[in-house]
Amino acid sequence: MASQAVQHAAEAFPQTQELKTHNHLIDDKAALDAAWEQDGYWFFRDVLDKAAVARLRQSWIDELERNRVIDPVGSSATDKSVAYNGGSLETFPFRMEPIAAKRPWVQFVAEQPINAFFTRLFKDDPFWVPVVEYRATPPQQDRTKSRIDAIHQDGPFSPGIPFRICWIPLAEIDADIGGLMLAEGMAADRVSYHPKVEGGSNGAIPLDAIPADRWRRTTYQAGDVLLMNLWTPHTGLANRSDRFRLSMDHRVMAKGDKCPLVGIIEDISESHVVIRNAQGEHRLTIDPETYVRNTVGQKLNGTAITDFHTIGREVIIAYDGDRASVVRPPH
Ligand SMILES: [Fe+2]
Incomplete structure (x- = not known):
């Protein structure tokens, strides 16, 4: 009984619906702006050059090989991600500091088709805020833990920087691998759902603060990009697969916006x-x-x-x- 209850708690997360795609709105700035307010995100399917994404992904693959947590990949494809080989995670750099030190995003955003996509989207040059999280998330080790990492909005943590969160899956991320899940239609009022805690910091958003029918996700693929409004509540969903979850979390604005x-x-x-x-x-x-x-x-x-x-x-x-x-x- 007890173990069943634990199992239930660990699996418990709201049913999610499929993300909308906004590909059909590219080149229609008014419709894009409206969706940004109403939906709280833009999800573009299959718009980033896959060869450029593969070159970026290679930094992650190299680091995983160096840590001996995947078997050598050789010439096999990695766009469906790579399997965790059970190697020790004791010294694994969970925040991927070795990748961060190399700043592979600089080369990625300079790639012609990548720059062209964002320039077309914004009708302006993109300004890349150098706030980047590199993630290679192994399968969750303690499966009695919740699948929900921490529900948050980025807005209350960076008040006054009107950037767009730019989350780039580097390889397939299916329901088992987990990844980003967001609450649709909760950004327009710019309300912080974070309780204020001691010292003026933001506490975690409780699950019951978000209506259960708002949660969205999809099976993400290399080539997709999710841009998210600063006021959209979101969380990572723990990885219950046998593979790594590979993603890059960046921030972007149009040059003409009020850049920091x-x-x-x-x-x-x-x-x-x-x-x-x-x-x-x-x-x-x-x-x-x-x-x-x-x-x-x-x-x-x-x-x-x-x-x-x-x-x-x-x-x-x-x-x-x-x-x-x-x-x-x-x-
Ligand atoms: Fe976030």
Whole structure:
């Protein structure tokens, strides 16, 4: 009985419906904008050049081979993902720091067909915010745990940066592999569903805050891309397959949007920050409402600001006039 109850709790997640596809709206800016508000996402099926996605995926495959958690792939296809071979995950870099250090996104977004797709979509050059998560998620080890990672909206963690979340599956992600699941039609009012917890950080969104019939996902394929509104609640769904889940989570805007400053910290205190980038030096004030944050989205206050954000590190700053509204690290 007890084990059945555990099994039930671990499997329990809302029934999901199929994501809409928005391919037919490309080139119709008004319809795209309306869908962005109403649906809270754009899902484009089979629009990214598969050879470019395969070149990007190779960084993940190389890293998995180096960690001996997959068998050598040789010349076999990897677009349906790769099987976990049961190798030790003790030293596995779950946040893929070795890939992050190589910044493979830079080459990917510069590939002609990739750049052409986003330029056509925005009718403007894309501006890639260097906030990138590289994920190679192995099968969930503790299957008594919930399949839902953490329901959240990105908006309350980066107030004032109007970027679009750009989630790119690098290989097939089916229902067993899990991956991204989102709540449709909950972004238009820009309501934060996060309870505020101590220190001004955002607590996790409880499952029952989202109507059960809103959840959407699909079987994602290499070549698909999901752009998501900052106010759309979403979560990862644990991997219950025998394969790795391979994806890249990026942020993009149109050049003409109000893009954040990206630069290297030259000076910082609890009340100001100075950064330098190709355009020169920028000085901004920090006040108690500025969402200065760390890598996991916690708001930093007082001396925690200068303990975490130090001179010489890269930082992303959203601003109003000369006041910083968000100060965040890239990763
Ligand atoms: Fe997210």
